[in-house]
Amino acid sequence: MSTQADPYRDWDVAYVLGSLSPAERREFEDHLSQCPSCAAEVGTLAGMPGILSAVNPGQAIELLDPAGPAPETVPPRPPRPAHSSRRRGRVRFAVGFLAAAAAGAALTLALQSGTIASPAEKATRTTVCRAERD
Incomplete structure (x- = not known):
């Protein structure tokens, strides 16, 4: 053909x-x-x-x-980017995951040490304080 x-x-x-x-x-x-x-x-x-x-x-x-x-x-070839967008996405995901894990660990430690009280603990403390005042 x-x-x-x-x-x-x-x-x-x-x-x-x-x-x-x-x-x-x-x-x-x-x-x-x-x-x-x-x-x-x-x-x-x-x-x-x-x-x-x-x-x-x-x-x-x-x-x-x-x-x-x-x-x-002859003009040189432009350099290729050091990191591909896929790799940048993975790095961002890892950094976000680590930040969330660190925040979770800090919150857990704060709850265990008593610096941050849960709503139930606050209600108990308020009731005890009122009873002590009366």
Whole structure:
């Protein structure tokens, strides 16, 4: 089915690199199910994103054109964040859990030492104090 007039013959790289819109992606996937030639081509390109991510942009330019610009002229990749949002969420959860545990421990100690009286204890103390005054 794939011939020179195949309108999808140049979509394989964009598909593998994730550059197609969702609608174009569905359209191309429908085409792939009917065109073994395009499906085979996508299969040969499947490992490219991993390979490309391992190459420094400056090295990639040198590989394409040895007389090209030096690696210093290529802007460096922005650094990845040190912590992912998932890790930050776990840390926040742990800190909140520890804070709640500490507050619970402090409240337990205060109740046991008598600094904080429960409503029943307050009523008993009030009754005893009134009886002593009378």
